Amino acid sequence: MNFAELCDFLETLRDTKGAAEKSKHTKSFFTKLRDRRHEIHPVLRLVVPRLERDRPSYRIKESKITKLLIKMLGLPPGNDKTLLLKSVTGSSVDFGDIVYSILKKYIINKEIGLTIHDINTYLDQIATRTSDTGLDDQILEIFRKLSPKNIKWLIQIILKDLKLGISDNTILNCVHEDGANFYAANNNLKKLCEVLHDPKVKLHELEINIFEPFKPMLSKRCDASNFKKCFPDAKTFVTENKFDGERFQLHMEDGKFKYFSRNGYDFTNSYGASFEDGIFTPLLKNVFDLETKRVILDGEMMLWNKKTKRFGSKGMNYDVKKLGLGKYQPCFCVFDILMHNDTILTNQSLRKRLQILKKVVKNPVEGAVVVSKYSEVSTRSDVVDALNTSVDNNEEGIVVKDTSSVYKCSDRNSGWFKMKMEYFDDVVHDLDVLMMGGTYGSGNKLNSFIVGVSAGVGTFYSLGSISSGLNDEELDLLSDKFKTHGIDFKDFSTKTKGKLFFGRETPHVYIEPENSYIFQIRATELIRVTNDAVKCPYTLRFPRVLKIRDDKPPDDCLSMNELLELSQNKTIVKLNKRHIDLDEIISKARPSKKIKVEVVSFEQPDAGDFLKNIRFYVDSGTEKWGTEEIYHSIKKLGGEVSYRLEPNVDIVLISKLNTKISNAMKQSNGFDIIHVDWLRRVLEDRELVDYKSDEIFYCGSNFRRNLSTNLDQFGDSFMAKTSKASLQRAFDMMRKKDDFLNTNDALAVNDRYYFSDYVAYFDRFEEINNPGSKQIYYSYPDELEFEFYKGAVNKELTPEVNLVVLAENNHDRKLLISNFIENNGLPKIEIVAKDFIFDKISSQA
Numbered sequence: 001m002n003f004a005e006l007c008d009f010l011e012t013l014r015d016t017k018g019a020a021e022k023s024k025h026t027k028s029f030f031t032k033l034r035d036r037r038h039e040i041h042p043v044l045r046l047v048v049p050r051l052e053r054d055r056p057s058y059r060i061k062e063s064k065i066t067k068l069l070i071k072m073l074g075l076p077p078g079n080d081k082t083l084l085l086k087s088v089t090g091s092s093v094d095f096g097d098i099v100y101s102i103l104k105k106y107i108i109n110k111e112i113g114l115t116i117h118d119i120n121t122y123l124d125q126i127a128t129r130t131s132d133t134g135l136d137d138q139i140l141e142i143f144r145k146l147s148p149k150n151i152k153w154l155i156q157i158i159l160k161d162l163k164l165g166i167s168d169n170t171i172l173n174c175v176h177e178d179g180a181n182f183y184a185a186n187n188n189l190k191k192l193c194e195v196l197h198d199p200k201v202k203l204h205e206l207e208i209n210i211f212e213p214f215k216p217m218l219s220k221r222c223d224a225s226n227f228k229k230c231f232p233d234a235k236t237f238v239t240e241n242k243f244d245g246e247r248f249q250l251h252m253e254d255g256k257f258k259y260f261s262r263n264g265y266d267f268t269n270s271y272g273a274s275f276e277d278g279i280f281t282p283l284l285k286n287v288f289d290l291e292t293k294r295v296i297l298d299g300e301m302m303l304w305n306k307k308t309k310r311f312g313s314k315g316m317n318y319d320v321k322k323l324g325l326g327k328y329q330p331c332f333c334v335f336d337i338l339m340h341n342d343t344i345l346t347n348q349s350l351r352k353r354l355q356i357l358k359k360v361v362k363n364p365v366e367g368a369v370v371v372s373k374y375s376e377v378s379t380r381s382d383v384v385d386a387l388n389t390s391v392d393n394n395e396e397g398i399v400v401k402d403t404s405s406v407y408k409c410s411d412r413n414s415g416w417f418k419m420k421m422e423y424f425d426d427v428v429h430d431l432d433v434l435m436m437g438g439t440y441g442s443g444n445k446l447n448s449f450i451v452g453v454s455a456g457v458g459t460f461y462s463l464g465s466i467s468s469g470l471n472d473e474e475l476d477l478l479s480d481k482f483k484t485h486g487i488d489f490k491d492f493s494t495k496t497k498g499k500l501f502f503g504r505e506t507p508h509v510y511i512e513p514e515n516s517y518i519f520q521i522r523a524t525e526l527i528r529v530t531n532d533a534v535k536c537p538y539t540l541r542f543p544r545v546l547k548i549r550d551d552k553p554p555d556d557c558l559s560m561n562e563l564l565e566l567s568q569n570k571t572i573v574k575l576n577k578r579h580i581d582l583d584e585i586i587s588k589a590r591p592s593k594k595i596k597v598e599v600v601s602f603e604q605p606d607a608g609d610f611l612k613n614i615r616f617y618v619d620s621g622t623e624k625w626g627t628e629e630i631y632h633s634i635k636k637l638g639g640e641v642s643y644r645l646e647p648n649v650d651i652v653l654i655s656k657l658n659t660k661i662s663n664a665m666k667q668s669n670g671f672d673i674i675h676v677d678w679l680r681r682v683l684e685d686r687e688l689v690d691y692k693s694d695e696i697f698y699c700g701s702n703f704r705r706n707l708s709t710n711l712d713q714f715g716d717s718f719m720a721k722t723s724k725a726s727l728q729r730a731f732d733m734m735r736k737k738d739d740f741l742n743t744n745d746a747l748a749v750n751d752r753y754y755f756s757d758y759v760a761y762f763d764r765f766e767e768i769n770n771p772g773s774k775q776i777y778y779s780y781p782d783e784l785e786f787e788f789y790k791g792a793v794n795k796e797l798t799p800e801v802n803l804v805v806l807a808e809n810n811h812d813r814k815l816l817i818s819n820f821i822e823n824n825g826l827p828k829i830e831i832v833a834k835d836f837i838f839d840k841i842s843s844q845a
Contacts, residue, residue, distance in 0.1 A: 001038050003114045003146075006046060007153045014164050022166045026174035034199070040175060041193040042116045048168045049160040050670070053187050056127045058158050062087070062095050065139075065155055069099065072140050073106050080105070094163060096152045103148035112145040119154065126158075128775065165613050169648045178203035180648065202347050207409045208296065208338050211251050213264035215410035216298055217336075219399055219418035224425075224588035230417050231380050235402070238350070239386040240374040242397040242418055243300035243333050244313050246320050250297040250332060252288070257281050267321050271330070279323060280330050283368035292360050296339040297332075298407075304331035304367040313527070313572050334361060335372035335399075338407060346407040350415075353407070376403070381582050387419050388579040394572075396420060396524070421576045422524055425588065429566065429575040430546060431523070434460050434557045435516045436500055437489065437507025438482055446479050450507050451519055451543075452500070453536060453558045460513060461535035461560065462502045466521060469544035477548070478517075485515035503534040513554040520547040526566060526573040536560070538567055609638025610688050617642045619654045619661055621676060630676060633683060653679060654697065665698045673698035754840055755791030760803040762793065763813065768820050769796045776807060782834050789841065797826065804831045 009029050016022050033040055045052045066084050075081040080102045087098040122142050129135060143151050156162045164171075172179030176196035182203055183192055196203065207214045222230045231237065247262035259271045259280075272278015275285050288295065301320050303312030307327055312318065320330050337357040338345055345353050357371060364370050377383055383400055390398050397420035405415030422428045433451040441447035448467040452460040470478070486509035492500075499513055523543040529536065567573050616634050618641075621627045630653060631641050642649050645664065652673045654661055661673060675695040682689055762783055767773035782805065783793055794801050797820065804817055814831050821829055 001033070001036075001043065001116045003116055003119050003154075004150055006043060006116060007150045010047070010153055010162060010164065011149065013166065014162075016165075019166070019170075022164070023170060023174055026166065026171055030175050031199075039193070040197070041190050042120055044171075044175065044193060045189055046116065046119065046157050047162070048171055048189070049157050049162070051168055051172075051183065051187075051189055052160075054190065055124060058123070058127050060126070060139075060158055062159065065099075065158070068136055068139055068143075069102070071136065072143060073102075075102075095159070096156045096163070099155060100148055100152040103151055107148050107151075114142075114145055123158070124775070167613060167615065167648065175199075176203075208344050208346055210253050210294055210296065210339065211258050213249065213260035213266070215264075216247055216249065216262060217407050217409060217414065217416060218412040219416040220412050221423065222400070222417040222419050223423040224585050227380070227585050231383055231400070233379075235378075236404075237377050237383070237400050237402055238354075238374040239377055239383065239398050239400050240335060240372045241390065241393075241395050242399050242420070243302055243335075243372075244311070244396040245300040245302035245333070248299060248301040248332065249338075250299070250334075251295075252292075253294040257284075261321065270321060280332070280368075283329075283365060287361060287363050287365060287369050289360060289362040292340065294339065294341050295337065295360060297334045297357075297361075298336040298338060299332050299334040299372070302331045302333055303328045306367065309367065313525070329367060331367050332369045333372055334369065335374075336407065346409075348406065349403065350401055350405050350407075351403040374401075383419070384580065384582045384585065387421070391421055391574070391576045391579065394574055396574075420524065421574075421580070422522055424580055424585065427576060427578055427580045428522060429577050431521050431575075432518050432549065432552065432557045433463055433521055434513060434518055434554055435478075435511065436460060436462060436502070436513075437510035438478065438486065439465070440508050446475065446482060446509075449478070449519075450502065450505065451521070453560055453563055454555055455501070455560045457555065458499055458513065460500055460554070460557075462500075462505070463536045463538070463558075463563075464534055464540040464543060465505060466519070466540070466543045466545060469521070469546060474545075474548055481515070481517070482509055482511065485511050487511065501535045503529075503532045505533045516554060518549040518552045518554070518557050519545050520549055521545050523575060525575060526563075528567075528571045536563065538563060538573070610686075611637040611639030611682070613640070615640040615642055615648055615650045617645050617649045617652045617671070618676075619645070619652055620656055620658070622655045625676065625680075630679065633679065637683075652698075657697065661697070669698075670700045672696070672700050754789040755786055755837075756789075758786075758803045759792045759794050759800050760786060760805055761795075761797050761801045762805045763807065763817060768817065771795070782837050785841070786837055797821070797824070797829075799826055801826075802829055804829055805836065806831065806833050 013022060013025055013029075016025050030040065033043060045055070066087070069075075069084060070081060073080075075084070083098060084102060087095050119142075122138070126135070126138060129138075142154065146154060153162075169180035169183075172183055172192070175193070176182070176199050179192060179196060182196060183189070220230070248267075249260050251258040251260070255274060257268065257271070257273055259267045261267060268278075270279060272281030275282055303318055303320050303323075304310075305312055305327055306329055311331070312328060318328055320328075323330055334357065336350075337353050337360060340356055340360060345356065348356075354374070361369065361371050375386065377386065377400070383398075386398050386400075390396070397418060400417045400419065402415030408414045433453060435449050436452045437450045438446040439448040439450070448465050450462050450465050452462045455461045489506055489508055489510055492502075492506075492510060500510060502510075521540070521543050523540040525541040526538040527541050529539050533539065566575070611634060616631075616639055618627045618630045618634075621630050634641055645652065645660070647670060649671045652661070652664075652671050653676045654673060655676050665673060672691075674691060674697065678689075678691055678695045681692075764775055765771055765773045766776050786805075787793055797804070797817075806813055806817075817831055
């Protein structure tokens with residue numbers, strides 16, 4: 001495809017009015033590309049350059065381009081030269097438009113006819129340069145082959161700001177309706193174009209193939225805080241038992257079977273690939289109707305007690321994936337069907353899928369394969385009744401599903417909800433247990449604690465270990481306690497004097513009862529112990545700490561007698577203590593946060609739409625300017641709003657930092673985080689003004705240049721003189737973003753010898769050891785970081801090399817290099833993906 005044709009499309013798109021018309025025009029453009037059998041990826045990476053991850057930064061700004069144009073055109077002092085220079089330092093007119101207005105006066109040459117491939121090749125060369133020597137000639141060579149209009153668009157592409165009036169996510173969704181969601185999950189434009197090449201196929205349909213594992217659809221937790229939102233009035237759901245087993249998928253084609261776990265592991269060898277082998281498949285003879293030749297089922301693999309004819313629990317000391325001969329056998333509880341013969345069913349409603357499932361599993365077999373029993377509900381009271389019934393049946397809980405929901409792989413927000421009694425306060429038993437010892441995790445930090453019950457005055461038996469529910473402050477408190485009173489477990493036998501009794505599971509450090517704390521905890525079940533892991537006859541399942549009780553003496557914890565009363569000599573004990581009713585759930589729901597605000601009004605004659613196509617999330621307002629009023633102002637000026645912090649947000653407005661925003665600043669994001677004072681200035685000045693240095697908390701990876709033209713990503717001005725205060729702000733931003741050149745160790749970082757034992761070959765070219773061949777891996781940042789930490793780089797694979805760094809963990813490429821090493825008699829060399837460099841630095845930093 002000719003680059004001029006793309007520029008014509010971009011020109012028309014920018015001039016098109018209205019979001020709907022822009023989307024229509026964009027869809028039409030990509031449809032024509034497909035019809036003409038053009039590759040989408042080379043074009044798309046030019047249309048949404050901010051989303052391009054395969055090509056490094058060009059390291060070129062408006063000021064550099066301005067100098068090049070003055071040089072190319074030989075502009076004398078005068079209006080045109082002044083206009084170009086002024087456009088770099090804050091002109092309200094678009095930089096690209098100014099460039100075009102000047103170029104068309106001086107350039108009359110016709111388009112030579114560069115293709116999209118030509119442009120991408122030039123851009124690759126510019127982006128992967130090792131120095132700026134010859135850069136001017138490279139860029140001028142391209143400019144001389146293009147018309148003024150197309151030079152303008154090439155500059156916009158290099159600056160990664162096309163100003164099309166349509167968001168990148170909208171463009172991706174014009175390529176394929178699942179485009180934005182797919183890109184948000186993997187940040188790979190090339191993979192998006194490969195996987196979503198057919199616009200008629202849904203993403204969740206593409207993820208389902210016979211004999212290939214997929215990520216199953218998940219359920220969202222439903223408790224009092226979101227109960228009403230999960231189950232709106234006048235909507236139909238089905239409820240079913242929440243099985244307490246292992247999530248599995250069963251694939252069958254022409255009598256051949258495969259079984260995959262939730263994480264995609266293959267257990268076919270254990271369960272059986274046909275009716276003649278394995279511990280499970282022989283049980284399935286005659287289960288499916290005769291018309292079924294191919295099927296994929298989703299369900300839960302449960303333990304089935306062949307003697308009592310009852311289900312077991314995942315908390316028992318049996319692994320349903322590795323059962324041999326004994327009292328338990330695997331039982332597959334099916335609750336969904338995703339493929340039947342040649343039809344993928346993920347895009348069908350749940351109601352339709354359940355109808356098909358009943359016909360396919362024609363003859364269920366007790367204890368081997370059963371279809372989940374479900375009941376239709378239409379009111380919130382019905383849902384609560386189903387939860388209470390599950391308690392009466394000693395079941396784990398319920399799953400509630402929207403009958404109109406389609407099946408979306410790995411999705412937790414598409415109409416499936418899980419409910420357990422422990423999600424609701426005061427309806428399960430909370431236990432007070434004594435902290436007896438602690439275990440160290442990574443980073444030499446305590447992250448797990450053994451707890452116990454009182455077995456007589458001053459004597460305590462271990463009940464289990466707990467590692468969830470504690471925040472950072474509480475972990476610091478416990479760490480300080482162990483620093484002053486903890487004792488190495490190596491000295492346990494000589495110092496305890498019969499106070500503490502552990503099972504086979506022991507801590508790294510223990511603590512005397514009089515120096516310890518009581519934990520108030522909540523768990524789902526008590527499970528009878530069949531080994532000596534703990535000293536008590538029961539242990540905890542899914543425990544979490546609710547509170548540290550430093551106000552209670554050690555002997556006030558749960559006693560052994562109270563534990564046995566709870567257990568009632570059962571194998572598994574649910575810790576539910578009563579039913580719950582609808583009114584109680586509604587009353588427990590967190591009330592909506594109402595902030596009394598003094599309304600700040602602005603005179604807005606001819607409001608305009610200068611916030612158009614900018615998407616905002618407002619995290620916090622001020623005392624006089626609440627979030628809803630801020631949202632109202634944004635909408636009035638044409639801006640888009642999001643009530644969730646999502647990847648498609650452009651600007652996050654805050655008045656103060658909190659934990660949520662601080663954590664977001666430590667990740668790689670596309671949005672800017674800006675003080676609300678900036679929006680106040682926008683409203684007062686009636687135009688889209690630049691950020692001020694002291695308004696910036698964070699600049700994202702695709703920040704809008706027209707809002708921070710004179711500032712770098714740390715809020716440091718390119719033009720204003722640096723002060724102590726502005727430098728401190730920049731350092732603070734580096735620290736908050738966890739930038740590796742942070743103020744804590746920037747001076748010492750080069751003294752770290754992470755890679756001093758390595759001589760590395762970076763697999764950059766298509767032909768090994770041939771720099772003249774096609775470049776497949778642009779590794780300069782990784783190489784520089786590797787060398788910065790004392791690693792040596794060799795441009796060829798020679799006997800000195802002991803590490804090969806791949807662009808990605810590609811099996812075929814790895815095999816090719818292994819064969820080259822073997823065929824050339826080189827010693828054995830470690831072959832790694834490029835993440836090896838980052839992971840090693842991160843683990844040792």
